[in-house]
Amino acid sequence: MTPSWSRFAAPATFYPLAGRLIPVFWVLAAAFIILGLYWGFFETPDQLGGSNAQKDYYRIIFIHVGSAWMSMWLYAVMVGWAAVGLVFKTRLSFMMANAIAPTGAIFTFLALWTGAIWGRPSWGTYWDWDPRLTSELILFFLYIGYIALHSAIDDSRRADRAASLLAIVGLVMVPVIFWSINCPDPNQCAALHQRSGLGRVDGNILFAMLTMTLGLWMYSFATTLMRLRGIILTREAQTAWVQDLVQVEVRPS
Amino acid sequence: MLPPMLAPPMLAVAKLECRRGDRLLFSGLDFQIDAGTLLHVRGRNGSGKTTLLRTLCGLFTQDAGEVHWKGESIRALAEDFRRELLYLGHLNGIKGDLTGVENLRLAATLDGNPVERDALWAALGRIGLLGFEDLPTRMLSQGQKKRVALARLILSRAPLWVLDEPFTALDLAAVDLLQGLIADHVAAGGLAVLTTHQEVPLTAGQARHLDLGA
Amino acid sequence: MLKVFWSVLHRDLLLALRRRTDVLTTLFFFVIVVSLFPLGVGTGQAVLRVLGPGVVWVAALLASMLALERLFAADYEDGTLEQLLLTDQPLVLLTLAKITAHWLLTGLPLVLIAPLVGMQYHLSDAAIGVMMLALLLGTPVLSLIGAIGAALTLGLRGGGILLALLILPLYIPVLVYGAGAVTVGAVALGEARPYLTLLAAFLVAALALAPFASAAALRISIE
Numbered sequence: 001m002t003p004s005w006s007r008f009a010a011p012a013t014f015y016p017l018a019g020r021l022i023p024v025f026w027v028l029a030a031a032f033i034i035l036g037l038y039w040g041f042f043e044t045p046d047q048l049g050g051s052n053a054q055k056d057y058y059r060i061i062f063i064h065v066g067s068a069w070m071s072m073w074l075y076a077v078m079v080g081w082a083a084v085g086l087v088f089k090t091r092l093s094f095m096m097a098n099a100i101a102p103t104g105a106i107f108t109f110l111a112l113w114t115g116a117i118w119g120r121p122s123w124g125t126y127w128d129w130d131p132r133l134t135s136e137l138i139l140f141f142l143y144i145g146y147i148a149l150h151s152a153i154d155d156s157r158r159a160d161r162a163a164s165l166l167a168i169v170g171l172v173m174v175p176v177i178f179w180s181i182n183c184p185d186p187n188q189c190a191a192l193h194q195r196s197g198l199g200r201v202d203g204n205i206l207f208a209m210l211t212m213t214l215g216l217w218m219y220s221f222a223t224t225l226m227r228l229r230g231i232i233l234t235r236e237a238q239t240a241w242v243q244d245l246v247q248v249e250v251r252p253s
Numbered sequence: 254m255l256p257p258m259l260a261p262p263m264l265a266v267a268k269l270e271c272r273r274g275d276r277l278l279f280s281g282l283d284f285q286i287d288a289g290t291l292l293h294v295r296g297r298n299g300s301g302k303t304t305l306l307r308t309l310c311g312l313f314t315q316d317a318g319e320v321h322w323k324g325e326s327i328r329a330l331a332e333d334f335r336r337e338l339l340y341l342g343h344l345n346g347i348k349g350d351l352t353g354v355e356n357l358r359l360a361a362t363l364d365g366n367p368v369e370r371d372a373l374w375a376a377l378g379r380i381g382l383l384g385f386e387d388l389p390t391r392m393l394s395q396g397q398k399k400r401v402a403l404a405r406l407i408l409s410r411a412p413l414w415v416l417d418e419p420f421t422a423l424d425l426a427a428v429d430l431l432q433g434l435i436a437d438h439v440a441a442g443g444l445a446v447l448t449t450h451q452e453v454p455l456t457a458g459q460a461r462h463l464d465l466g467a
Numbered sequence: 468m469l470k471v472f473w474s475v476l477h478r479d480l481l482l483a484l485r486r487r488t489d490v491l492t493t494l495f496f497f498v499i500v501v502s503l504f505p506l507g508v509g510t511g512q513a514v515l516r517v518l519g520p521g522v523v524w525v526a527a528l529l530a531s532m533l534a535l536e537r538l539f540a541a542d543y544e545d546g547t548l549e550q551l552l553l554t555d556q557p558l559v560l561l562t563l564a565k566i567t568a569h570w571l572l573t574g575l576p577l578v579l580i581a582p583l584v585g586m587q588y589h590l591s592d593a594a595i596g597v598m599m600l601a602l603l604l605g606t607p608v609l610s611l612i613g614a615i616g617a618a619l620t621l622g623l624r625g626g627g628i629l630l631a632l633l634i635l636p637l638y639i640p641v642l643v644y645g646a647g648a649v650t651v652g653a654v655a656l657g658e659a660r661p662y663l664t665l666l667a668a669f670l671v672a673a674l675a676l677a678p679f680a681s682a683a684a685l686r687i688s689i690e
Contacts, residue, residue: 089316141636148632152623156274161687162619166633169615169680173637176669180640184647186661235275312549313690336555344546348478350485362474363554 025222032215040208064114074104082164094160105143269318289458300466349391479568519588520649574606597652611677618684
């Protein structure tokens with residue numbers, strides 16, 4: 001097993017593999033998202049909640065919750081690749097982390113934006129320093145910090161390793177930061193976000209949310225691999241196989 | 254002391270590969286040097302001489318290959334290796350607001366052999382800074398600052414010297430002095446790895462050349 | 468080992484004393500920022516008492532961050548930093564020595580000037596006492612965490628702004644509980660204890676972990 005996996009750690013072998021996988025993920029993404037949206041709009045009740053019911057606009061949670069989950073998971077995955085890169089010194093791992101970061105940042109932004117849009121009708125304001133949304137904002141800064149640090153360093157090796165260290169420090173700090181925002185008073189912790197257990201959510205809503213999230217995962221794979229291919233080409237521009245590739249594509253049809 | 258045949262080479266490099274950014278500098282580099290050797294690293298600008306020297310010190314992490322000191326990887330030896338190393342790079346490594354004496358005292362403490370006041374003044378005198386020892390070094394000329402940095406060589410007990418362009422900014426007298434210091438070090442069984450455009454005549458021991466980017 | 472720690476600490480303090488302006492600018496920045504807020508938001512006592520803790524902490528964060536740029540930069544530029552990496556002493560120890568010197572020069576003065584600020588914001592004596600203690604516990608944490616950012620951004624253009632972007636999110640827990648301690652302590656002294664205990668816990672954790680991250684970051688940056 002090990003020899004065949006390590007073969008794919010070389011950018012040269014991973015590039016064509018990624019190329020073959022991308023269309024697959026796009027198709028899966030489209031399928032799940034369409035299914036999720038259809039279910040979310042047509043198979044779910046018109047109102048959410050009991051006493052203070054939210055009307056049709058609540059359906060934005062299908063994008064909001066999925067984006068928020070993705071933003072958090074992608075950060076963890078990004079840190080995972082960063083750690084692999086630091087330990088095993090494989091350049092492809094660092095490139096993978098770099099490819100994930102913008103997608104993660106976009107999801108974080110989407111979560112914030114849909115959260116604000118949702119907040120307007122349901123809370124009466126676009127922003128309320130709600131602990132979960134504030135934590136999401138901080139996560140956005142962590143992503144931006146990673147991307148900014150990486151692009152500020154010219155030497156790609158130093159950039160990779162510095163940004164990876166930053167991401168790992170960020171991951172360690174994330175629970176502390178989130179906790180301090182959620183629990184500013186150590187004596188008692190008041191959460192403004194309704195701590196809705198997933199079990200109490202209507203079955204159809206849950207199905208739609210999970211399907212959407214799965215679709216967003218597929219989307220993440222597709223965009224990350226596309227970005228990764230671009231990064232590989234840029235970083236490996238000096239090598240023979242990239243030169244050949246460019247020749248092949250430049251040759252007149 | 255073991256005869257050279259039975260002891261592992263002091264400094265050995267195996268299949269060393271280094272990149273800067275995404276550019277490959279050199280790969281598959283192998284060499285070994287023993288006590289009493291001067292290794293003169295040569296190559297065009299940008300051929301990786303400085304990177305090689307920094308890799309030998311452990312400041313730069315290579316992409317492949319190993320550097321061994323007395324048979325063990327320098328990564329594994331860590332502090333034990335650094336104790337036996339003295340590195341002078343392009344930057345002098347001295348603080349402008351401290352005097353020559355203060356800089357040298359600090360350097361000696363960091364090198365692991367704190368010395369008496371008299372030894373510090375003597376070293377600075379020998380390196381040609383008589384009368385300038387207790388001026389803040391920012392008031393000294395480029396060549397004089399370099400001499401303060403070089404004064405460490407006089408006090409050093411480290412067997413391995415890695416010097417990157419040590420002769421820059423030095424006048425003829427200082428060049429002579431430095432050549433003498435290096436020659437004495439090699440003659441006493443030390444190792445020296447340098448990059449320079451000057452040839453360093455030795456009194457004892459052997460001089461070898463390594464050409465990068467050939 | 469201890470001798471080298473003291474050498475580096477002593478060196479940094481000596482250098483700072485020979486360039487006294489650097490140290491004083493941080494202190495004056497803090498005082499200016501703190502003095503600007505009442506001019507912007509109004510000078511009513513009630514408002515100031517509420518704002519005081521938060522403003523003091525934000526000013527402390529910003530002042531600490533400004534000073535961080537200089538923590539490693541000078542040593543990086545003249546080559547003394549790479550010499551520190553090549554000593555036979557653990558880099559973590561030397562990093563801690565530099566961070567300690569940095570805190571003594573930029574964090575501790577903030578603690579000492581707190582009563583002045585407290586007076587400007589009409590805080591009670593008890594609140595000022597809590598503020599000094601909170602700053603005493605919190606400013607070292609700022610220096611320790613900030614050092615990681617300073618090490619990562621060594622020698623980069625746009626260094627100061629980039630450092631702010633990287634470090635300020637990580638400062639949030641100290642801000643929340645530090646300001647919280649003073650706000651609560653102004654009402655009832657005993658209520659501040661859990662906050663201060665948390666800050667102390669942060670300090671211990673930061674002392675244990677941050678120097679390692681800073682040392683690793685230095686090795687990465689110096690290549």
